[in-house]
Amino acid sequence: MKVKVRIPSPLRRFTAEQAWVSVSAQTVGEAVAAVAEQFEEMAQHLFDSDGNLRGFINIYVGGEDVRQRGGLEAPLSENDEIMIIPAIAGGTASEITFDREEYIRYSRHFSLPEIGLEGQRRLKQASVLVVGMGGLGNPVALYLAAAGVGHIGLVDFDVVDLSNLQRQILYSLKDVGEPKLKAAKERLENLNHKVEVTPHEEALTSANASRIFTDYDIIVDGTDNFPTRYLVNDVSVFQGKPNVYGSIFRFDGQVSVFYAKEGPCYRCLYADPPPPGLVPSCAEGGVLGVLPGIIGSLQAVEAIKHITGAGETLVGRLLLFDALAMNFHQVTVMKDPDCSVCGEHPTITEPIDYEGFCGVSGIGEAVTVPEMSVQELSDKLENRAEILILDVREPWEWEIVHMDKALLIPVNAIPSRLADIDPSREIVVHCHTGIRAATVSDYLIKQGYTHVKNLRGGIKAWAAEVDPSLMQY
Numbered sequence: 301m302k303v304k305v306r307i308p309s310p311l312r313r314f315t316a317e318q319a320w321v322s323v324s325a326q327t328v329g330e331a332v333a334a335v336a337e338q339f340e341e342m343a344q345h346l347f348d349s350d351g352n353l354r355g356f357i358n359i360y361v362g363g364e365d366v367r368q369r370g371g372l373e374a375p376l377s378e379n380d381e382i383m384i385i386p387a388i389a390g391g392t393a394s395e396i397t398f399d400r401e402e403y404i405r406y407s408r409h410f411s412l413p414e415i416g417l418e419g420q421r422r423l424k425q426a427s428v429l430v431v432g433m434g435g436l437g438n439p440v441a442l443y444l445a446a447a448g449v450g451h452i453g454l455v456d457f458d459v460v461d462l463s464n465l466q467r468q469i470l471y472s473l474k475d476v477g478e479p480k481l482k483a484a485k486e487r488l489e490n491l492n493h494k495v496e497v498t499p500h501e502e503a504l505t506s507a508n509a510s511r512i513f514t515d516y517d518i519i520v521d522g523t524d525n526f527p528t529r530y531l532v533n534d535v536s537v538f539q540g541k542p543n544v545y546g547s548i549f550r551f552d553g554q555v556s557v558f559y560a561k562e563g564p565c566y567r568c569l570y571a572d573p574p575p576p577g578l579v580p581s582c583a584e585g586g587v588l589g590v591l592p593g594i595i596g597s598l599q600a601v602e603a604i605k606h607i608t609g610a611g612e613t614l615v616g617r618l619l620l621f622d623a624l625a626m627n628f629h630q631v632t633v634m635k636d637p638d639c640s641v642c643g644e645h646p647t648i649t650e651p652i653d654y655e656g657f658c659g660v661s662g663i664g665e666a667v668t669v670p671e672m673s674v675q676e677l678s679d680k681l682e683n684r685a686e687i688l689i690l691d692v693r694e695p696w697e698w699e700i701v702h703m704d705k706a707l708l709i710p711v712n713a714i715p716s717r718l719a720d721i722d723p724s725r726e727i728v729v730h731c732h733t734g735i736r737a738a739t740v741s742d743y744l745i746k747q748g749y750t751h752v753k754n755l756r757g758g759i760k761a762w763a764a765e766v767d768p769s770l771m772q773y
C-alpha cells in the first residue's frame with residue numbers, strides 16, 4: 301500500500317530537497333528500506349553496515365514512536381505518515397550548505413559573530429511550530445521565515461476577518477474571508493521560498509497536540525485563550541521542548557521562555573487558569589494594534605536565540621511590557637517543585653480535556669444558560685411579545701449599533717442596577733457575540749430571575765440574520 305515518508309531537513313540533500321517521499325510498503329521497516337533504496341546515498345545515514353537502523357534515528361508513525369508499536373515490523377495502514385527524526389539538538393549543523401542566493405539573503409546574519417555561518421546553519425536546520433496565526437503568530441512567522449528557519453509549522457483554523465487587519469500584519473484586504481493558513485503560507489513563501497511552511501488547519505486539542513508537536517524543535521505560543529495555552533505548555537513539557545510564550549491585553553504584554561529542562565513551565569507561574577469570564581478576550585477587552593507586533597517580535601528573538609545559542613534566553617524570567625508607560629520590567633520565575641506538570645511528582649502526565657477543565661470552549665462560551673436564537677426573538681417581536689431586551693455592552697458599542705427599545709446596562713453595572721430589571725418580565729440578554737451576555741444571564745438566574753435567555757450570537761448574529769440594515773463591527 302502507499303504511504304508517505306517525511307524526510308528530515310538534514311537528509312533532504314539526497315532527495316532533491318523533497319520533504320515527503322511516497323513509497324509502497326506493508327511494514328514500517330519496508331517503508332524505510334524503500335526510501336533507502338530509492339535514494340542510495342541516504343542509506344548509509346539510516347542504516348549501519350549490518351543493516352540495522354542507526355541509534356540516532358527515530359521513526360514515528362502518526363506521531364507515535366514505532367518502538368511503542370512493535371518496532372520496524374509494525375504493520376502500516378493506507379495513507380500512514382511516517383517520520384524519520386534524527387537526533388540534531390545541539391549537534392553540529394556543518395552538513396547544511398547554502399547556495400548563492402542564501403549567501404546574499406542572510407549576509408547580515410553571517411556578519412554577526414553571535415550568529416555567523418554556524419548559527420545560520422542551525423536556523424536552516426531548525427523547525428518551529430507557531431500555534432495561533434493571529435496578532436502574535438503573524439510577526440513571529442514573518443521574522444522566522446525572513447531569518448531562514450528551515451521548517452515552520454502553523455496551527456490555526458480561522459478565516460481572516462476584516463477586524464483582524466488592525467494588527468495581523470500578514471494579511472491583506474484580499475485575504476478577508478480566506479483561511480488564515482492559506483494566506484499565511486502564500487505570504488511566507490513569497491518572503492522566503494527556501495523555507496518549508498506546513499499548515500496544520502485544525503483546532504489544537506488534547507487529541508492532536510502530541511502528534512502535531514512531534515515534528516518540531518520549538519513551540520511558539522501565539523494563542524489567545526487559556527485552554528490552548530495550558531495545552532501548549534503541557535505538551536511542550538511532555539516532549540521536552542521550549543515553549544516561547546507571549547500574551548497581550550489592551551496595552552500590556554508578557555514574554556518568557558518556558559523550558560522545563562532548564563527552568564520553570566507556564567504552570568509553575570500560573571498553576572491554574574482564571575475562572576471563565578474573568579479575563580475578556582482580545583475581541584472584548586481590546587488590544588492596541590501595534591502591541592502584538594512588539595511582543596511577537598520579542599518571541600521571534602527568543603526563538604532565534606534558542607536555536608543559535610546566542611545570548612541568554614528568557615528561561616526563568618518573565619518580561620512585562622507596558623505600552624502606555626512605555627517601560628519594561630522583568631521578574632524572576634522559579635521552578636515549582638510541586639508543579640503538576642514539570643514538578644517532582646507530576647499529576648498531569650498526558651494532555652487533558654482542557655475545555656472541561658477550564659469550563660470554557662475553544663470559542664469562548666463561558667457558561668451554559670438557556671438561549672434564544674435571533675430568529676426566535678424576531679418572531680416573538682413580530683407577535684408583539686412583551687420582552688425586555690437587555691443590552692450589556694459598553695456605551696461605545698451602543699453608539700455604533702443597538703436594537704430598538706433595548707435597555708443598556710453594561711456588564712459591570714448590572715449588580716448595582718438590578719432594580720431597573722423587572723423580574724416579572726421575560727428577559728433576553730445580548731452583547732456583541734454572546735459571551736458577556738451568557739455571564740450576565742447566569743448571574744441573573746442566580747439572583748432569582750426565572751425568565752432569562754441569552755441571545756445566541758448577540759447583536760452580531762441579529763444584524764447578519766435578521767436586520768442587515770444594522771451596522772456591524
Ligand SMILES: [Zn+2]
Nearest residue numbers: 565568639642
Ligand atoms: Zn512547571
